[in-house]
Amino acid sequence: MSAPTRRERLRTSTLTEIKDEARRLLVTGGPDAISLRAIAREMGMTAPAIYRYFDSLDALVEALAGDLYIELSEIVSAAKHDAGDDPVTQIIAMARAFREWSVAHPAEFALILGSPLPGIVAFQESCDDADHPGVEFGRPFMETINALWLREQYPTPPRSLMEERLAAHLEPLRSGHGEEVPIEVAWAFLSGWTRLYGLVSMEVFHHLRWAVSDPGALFEMELHSYVGQFTGRSDKS
Amino acid sequence: MSAPTRRERLRTSTLTEIKDEARRLLVTGGPDAISLRAIAREMGMTAPAIYRYFDSLDALVEALAGDLYIELSEIVSAAKHDAGDDPVTQIIAMARAFREWSVAHPAEFALILGSPLPGIVAFQESCDDADHPGVEFGRPFMETINALWLREQYPTPPRSLMEERLAAHLEPLRSGHGEEVPIEVAWAFLSGWTRLYGLVSMEVFHHLRWAVSDPGALFEMELHSYVGQFTGRSDKS
DNA sequence: TTGCCATAGTTAACGGCGTTCATTCTCCTA
DNA sequence: TAGGAGAATGAACGCCGTTAACTATGGCAA
Numbered sequence: 251m252s253a254p255t256r257r258e259r260l261r262t263s264t265l266t267e268i269k270d271e272a273r274r275l276l277v278t279g280g281p282d283a284i285s286l287r288a289i290a291r292e293m294g295m296t297a298p299a300i301y302r303y304f305d306s307l308d309a310l311v312e313a314l315a316g317d318l319y320i321e322l323s324e325i326v327s328a329a330k331h332d333a334g335d336d337p338v339t340q341i342i343a344m345a346r347a348f349r350e351w352s353v354a355h356p357a358e359f360a361l362i363l364g365s366p367l368p369g370i371v372a373f374q375e376s377c378d379d380a381d382h383p384g385v386e387f388g389r390p391f392m393e394t395i396n397a398l399w400l401r402e403q404y405p406t407p408p409r410s411l412m413e414e415r416l417a418a419h420l421e422p423l424r425s426g427h428g429e430e431v432p433i434e435v436a437w438a439f440l441s442g443w444t445r446l447y448g449l450v451s452m453e454v455f456h457h458l459r460w461a462v463s464d465p466g467a468l469f470e471m472e473l474h475s476y477v478g479q480f481t482g483r484s485d486k487s
Numbered sequence: 488m489s490a491p492t493r494r495e496r497l498r499t500s501t502l503t504e505i506k507d508e509a510r511r512l513l514v515t516g517g518p519d520a521i522s523l524r525a526i527a528r529e530m531g532m533t534a535p536a537i538y539r540y541f542d543s544l545d546a547l548v549e550a551l552a553g554d555l556y557i558e559l560s561e562i563v564s565a566a567k568h569d570a571g572d573d574p575v576t577q578i579i580a581m582a583r584a585f586r587e588w589s590v591a592h593p594a595e596f597a598l599i600l601g602s603p604l605p606g607i608v609a610f611q612e613s614c615d616d617a618d619h620p621g622v623e624f625g626r627p628f629m630e631t632i633n634a635l636w637l638r639e640q641y642p643t644p645p646r647s648l649m650e651e652r653l654a655a656h657l658e659p660l661r662s663g664h665g666e667e668v669p670i671e672v673a674w675a676f677l678s679g680w681t682r683l684y685g686l687v688s689m690e691v692f693h694h695l696r697w698a699v700s701d702p703g704a705l706f707e708m709e710l711h712s713y714v715g716q717f718t719g720r721s722d723k724s
Numbered sequence: 725t726t727g728c729c730a731t732a733g734t735t736a737a738c739g740g741c742g743t744t745c746a747t748t749c750t751c752c753t754a
Numbered sequence: 755t756a757g758g759a760g761a762a763t764g765a766a767c768g769c770c771g772t773t774a775a776c777t778a779t780g781g782c783a784a
Contacts, residue, residue: 257752257760264761280604282519285741298743299762307742365601366692367517384697407712416704423698440698440705441712447694448685455603457684460621460663461677464656468677471653475644475678494731494781501732522770535772536733544771 265303267293269314276314277357281367284311311361318358319383325351330390337398338480341442344391345473349450349466356454363451385426391443392427396435404480406434442476502540504530506551513551514594518604521548548598555595556620562588567627574635575717578679581628582710586687586703593691600688622663628680629664633672641717643671679713 271289286297286307304310329347333340352359361367398404406412412433420436449472452458453465462468491499508526523534523544541547566584570577589596598604635641643649649670657673686709689695690702699705 255752261760281602282604286743287741296763297741298745298764301743302761360602363694364692365518365597367519382697384694388698407708407715411711412708416708419699419701419704422696422700426697437708440695441709444685444689444709445682446685447689448681448683451688452681452684455601457600457621458677458681459659460619461625461660462656463659467653467656468681471644471649471674472678472681474648478644492781498731523772524770532732533734534770535735535774538772539732 261303268300268303268310269317272310272314273318273358276361277355280357281311281361284314286310311367315362316383318362319387322348322351322358322362323383323387326387327390330394337394337401338477340394341391341398341480342473342477344394345446348446349453349469352450352454359451359454363447364455382426388439388443389427392431392435392439395439395442396431398480399432399435399438402480402482403434404438404482406437409434412437445472445476498540505537505540505547506554509547509551510555510595513598514592517594518548518598521551523547548604552599553620555599556624559585559588559595559599560620560624563624564627567631574631574638575714577631578628578635578717579710579714581631582683582713585683586690586706589687589691596688596691600684601692625676625680626664629668629672629676632676632679633668635717636669636672636675639717639719640671641675641719643674646670649674682709682713 268289271292272284274292275283275285275288284307286300290297290300300310304313326344326347329343330340333343352363416437417433420433423436423440424431449465449469453469458465458468505526508529509521511529512520512522512525521544523537527534527537537547541550563581563584566580567577570580589600653674654670657670660673660677661668686702686706690706695702695705
């Protein structure tokens with residue numbers, strides 16, 4: 251399994267060089283700036299040569315998106331790992347790591363978590379399989395919120411209501427994370443993830459400029475409010 | 488001020504035909520499918536003729552985005568108006584109207600509320616002026632949450648904490664909606680809006696497919712949870 | 725009524741793009 | 755050492771935004 255041949259080494263090296271150049275173009279000029287000709291030009295090649303490595307421009311962008319998903323997942327997981335054993339501390343660390351990466355890499359964030367480009371739609375569609383990057387990315391959040399639930403049962407909407415209205419539509423999540431996840435955990439995870447995503451993506455996409463001059467302050471306030479739900483501390487002033 | 492000349496009538500008619508065709512292309516083929524040549528082809532014209540009406544493709548897309556913002560704002564305002572006098576009912580109606588329009592018009596949603604395309608960035612930048620579509624869009628939400636606050640003081644993070652950490656960064660919002668808005672209202676508005684946006688945009692962008700088969704059920708559950716914060720009903724199961 | 729001119733529209737062209745095809749070169753292997 | 759697989763090339767096609775020069779035309783003033 252070791253000893254990659256010289257050809258293989260050259261091939262993977264070219265492959266990553268193409269993706270690196272694509273990312274550079276993404277960062278400097280937005281998603282539409284990623285072009286085979288520009289990549290090839292920058293690499294001292296001609297555009298058709300790239301077809302030896304990717305079936306199309308869309309396939310290249312899709313591969314790049316997969317890499318970025320993994321990069322972000324690893325950063326979030328590392329933040330959790332470095333945060334000690336307390337689930338609440340872990341959630342705070344993961345949320346902050348997610349925001350920091352997103353704000354530092356707006357173009358990358360837009361590619362994997364923004365409006366799906368027509369070419370990236372197929373990538374989204376393939377979310378059915380359990381080892382899709384999206385499921386993998388959500389896992390540490392889910393596990394932490396589950397650990398928290400085992401420790402103390404934080405408030406949620408009434409269980410009866412969730413069982414009646416929500417339970418039937420959670421089979422994709424449960425098939426990816428195990429059938430045994432309590433519905434309160436599923437809800438808390440989805441609720442928290444959508445809040446985190448909404449806040450961060452609005453900041454990254456500049457949809458908050460008209461309201462807030464320092465989105466980081468709003469983020470910390472929201473994080474405080476969200477975590478308060480778990481610590482049981484009253485929010486009354 | 489009335490009596491537009493014949494020339495003017497023809498001009499505005501062509502202008503809206505161009506934007507209509509651009510929207511049709513947006514819906515059928517995504518943002519990148521909007522092309523001057525395709526629009527002109529469909530209209531029985533040649534592409535350079537469009538430059539009599541718009542300075543560039545970007546300017547056209549920007550104008551279309553402005554129209555869509557107004558369309559969405561009017562729909563949300565109408566929903567509030569039709570919802571009677573109770574602020575809580577109004578909030579529910581506005582949130583549902585927002586989601587329904589977004590789900591029914593994913594391409595339009597992506598254009599105005601998704602990742603900012605390089606060309607649309609200038610549109611976002613101009614959010615400083617108080618009559619920007621974004622401020623106008625947020626107004627009915629803000630007013631309703633304010634009315635609610637006057638009726639009963641719902642729970643928020645501690646006022647002292649918000650004054651210390653958040654107040655200094657809210658001047659853009661306050662300059663658009665009046666200085667007198669209490670910080671609790673500003674927080675409740677921003678918190679609610681980011682939650683609504685996060686949930687809806689994840690649904691529209693198919694970022695929830697891996698977890699939930701019917702995002703509408705999750706939406707109603709979240710709405711229930713968010714509104715519960717105002718009605719003071721306990722969320723314990 | 726005549727003449728003019730702003731307005732709307734055209735054609736041609738430039739450079740950039742993804743993609744395909746036929747071709748060439750080069751390195752590894754049998 | 756001969757051959758074949760893999761890597762890269764150049765030319766071409768049909769898109770695209772944009773510019774420039776040119777033409778037709780409708781409305782208004784003399």
